[in-house]
Amino acid sequence: MTEEYDVEELAPYDPMPHGPPEVGLGPWPGGRAAWPQESHYDPELLEHGDRRNVVDRYRYWRLRAIVADLDTRRHGFHVAIENWQHDFNIGTIVRSANAFLAAEVHIVGRRRWNRRGAMVTDRYQHVRHHDDVPALAEYLRSHADGPIPLLGIDNLPGSLHLETMPLPRRVCFLFGQEGPGLSEQAREAVDGTFSIAQFGSTRSINASAAAAIAMHSWVVQHADLGGEDAWRG
Incomplete structure (x- = not known):
């Protein structure tokens, strides 16, 4: 009743x-x-x-003391985001990158991006800009600590399953625009792609949600979850 x-x-x-x-x-x-x-x-x-x-x-x-302390224990993964249409997900991805302590964040394409979703966490991250994906790929290939594989996330044919693949300890995750996903240029430049399992009717999940899942998957495989540097919000 x-x-x-x-x-x-x-x-x-x-x-x-x-x-x-x-x-x-x-x-x-x-x-x-x-x-x-x-x-x-x-x-x-x-x-x-x-x-x-x-x-x-x-x-x-x-502020500079916090950044210096974070630099002593940053993780081995990087995060890159294509920015051709002023994607509003970028700020949220930067915030997640800070939470999971990414080595660096890379903005590919337009230099300007909406920082509102970052909640000022970009101040504590090393954020680099690259004009295009080939420039990002060249930076990763010639990194001072050795080449860094570039893995794209998209539900493309042939993509590996994130849930079962061993992630490299040193890696850069590349995320495309909301909607179209990875650009053709990005698909040609990456060393491989992986997808996230879905079970509903939607074709894809939000880019910032996918980025958080990928970063957390790296943390599960490689981070010291029981160490004193890990905390639970």
Whole structure:
């Protein structure tokens, strides 16, 4: 039996009746006399508080100090995104790349991209621009630490299954535009392609979702999930 309600008598649902929870930490307790003296701490943040989108480990740290610490333990995978039509997924992919600690992020095509979805996490990533896919491929082939394989993600005929393939420890994942997927230029340049298993009616999943799945698959195979550097959000 369906219950009927007088909609005018029902108060609107408020998921946060007391306002949104405060993010981060306020000024360092105890005033200036209690401030830590290590050089990686930022006096402005110590005085006014740190409300940035960072884990507690990095509260009150200077930006360059955070990047330097991340550089000591970045993972072996890179992420590249084709940007021919100002794809709105790029910002979200950059945010995921930061969460999974990618070595570098590569923007291929247009230099300008929408940073809104990145939630300022691009400040903590090494983001490089390449005019086209061949330029990206050449950069990876001549990398200082040795050649880096370029793997594209697309549900093309002959693509390997991400769920069963062993991912290289050093690799660059290339993602195409939302809709058309990898460009013809990208398909010719990659060392191989892989696809993600799907079971519904849609032809493909969102590019940023596919990127997150691929990065997490690398983490499952190669990262130290039980180490002190891993944390659970």
